[in-house]
């Protein structure tokens with residue numbers, strides 16, 4: 304028997320017992336007469352004690368153990384002199400009678416402690432060592448718990464988990480596909496699913512009624528902290544539902560997860576905000592509503608006073624940063640620097656200080672009187688002591704820049720507390736969005752999303768104004784899930800493909816199987832998918848989804864531990880009739 308107990312469970316009530324533990328040497332301290340070792344396993348850390356006077360041989364042996372050696376010890380549980388009340392086992396230690404070295408270990412390339420000295424790349428290369436650290440282990444435990452709670456909630460709601468294939472044909476989620484060559488069908492390729500979208504709809508045609516799957520999806524996109532080429536979704540679909548049925552069911556799931564995992568209860572339904580309101584008040588379709596600081600449109604108020612910068616643009620908008628009128632020149636310069644960074648793209652910043660004494664000071668005093676500025680302040684419901692920050696330009700990009708500025712100010716003012724969760728639904732998305740580059744409409748969600756019935760007539764005349772039965776769940780400025788009520792009528796689906804610029808042949812070739820299925824009695828249906836990695840990282844209070852994935856890829860899409868992707872040998876290529884043409 305390797306162990307009678309784990310390293311996380313012995314307490315004062317076990318004093319006097321003889322126990323056997325196995326684990327890793329986390330740290331050892333040599334205090335002359337005594338040597339102490341912290342022995343670690345998945346469950347915790349237990350202190351081992353060796354006495355030079357009573358057992359010199361064993362003490363010498365203990366001193367020679369290196370970090371991360373795997374050992375087994377047998378000894379007696381004793382009460383500690385200097386207790387550590389911060390850890391569950393902190394009141395006891397084991398006086399060891401016997402040690403067996405189960406395995407030696409090389410010196411690890413970084414310290415395996417909560418605060419490690421290892422940079423991200425080295426930790427990814429030795430991920431199995433990184434995963435020994437408590438914060439990593441906790442994140443994986445949280446992930447496992449959330450998956451189990453998801454399954455238990457959804458199965459209680461009569462959802463069944465169905466696996467869908469991984470070697471498929473392109474799915475239209477708007478990213479590039481990963482493709483896999485087929486040996487048996489020379490010259491042809493499978494695509495990896497960007498989502499199981501078409502399959503879950505086919506399961507509804509099959510009469511499955513309520514489906515879910517915790518499933519890997521693959522999208523070949525440029526990577527960021529919250530993106531990985533392969534990621535996990537909680538993918539769901541329901542038949543005979545309207546938008547409200549879907550929202551209520553999945554609000555239930557998210558509330559259940561918060562309660563079961565974080566002991567956090569939400570009263571009442573999550574707020575619902577239209578896409579238009581989100582864009583005009585927050586400049587963003589995933590608003591962080593932990594704080595206000597809403598965007599205000601100042602265009603008509605500020606134009607026509609001779610200030611060219613404002614007069615020559617489509618849109619002037621701003622935010623009001625509460626209590627920031629005391630900002631120094633340097634702080635204002637830093638904000639200007641922030642908004643004019645290429646990623647944010649503003650041309651400049653106009654600021655107005657609404658001083659505590661009620662007077663105004665601004666960067667546009669030459670053009671606007673204190674009475675004018677008073678009107679601006681009223682627009683924001685500003686109070687003395689507040690600071691107005693104003694940007695101007697094309698509408699979309701100005702709102703976008705204001706949204707970034709709002710988040711930055713929220714951060715600076717400590718309004719984005721990671722322990723506070725503010726979920727909402729964003730609804731009434733446009734069905735289509737115009738793409739300047741390709742000069743055609745794209746589906747904002749995906750081509751199977753149904754238009755609102757009252758807007759169907761506009762599909763031919765005014766496609767940009769058609770609203771969709773589509774919704775996103777947003778928590779703290781993160782889009783954690785999104786879905787829609789689907790088109791279940793073959794003709795409407797065809798009309799949608801036309802609006803997207805597909806010829807009938809193209810639509811038939813790519814999605815003929817689905818349109819065909821719709822001719823065999825497709826029920827009305829709709830669904831949603833949650834980004835599981837994002838949800839876990841949000842619950843864990845972590846910024847990067849990499850920290851909640853056991854074996855993630857780096858920013859270049861590489862797994863540096865197993866060194867993938869890598870070249871394949873010529874025989875394998877020949878079998879697939881493939882040739883690699885080197886790019887210069």
Ligand code: ASP
Pocket residue numbers: 476497498499500539785786787830831832
């Ligand atoms: N397939 C969609 C996505 O991956 C979600 C859905 O519409 O259910 O975003």
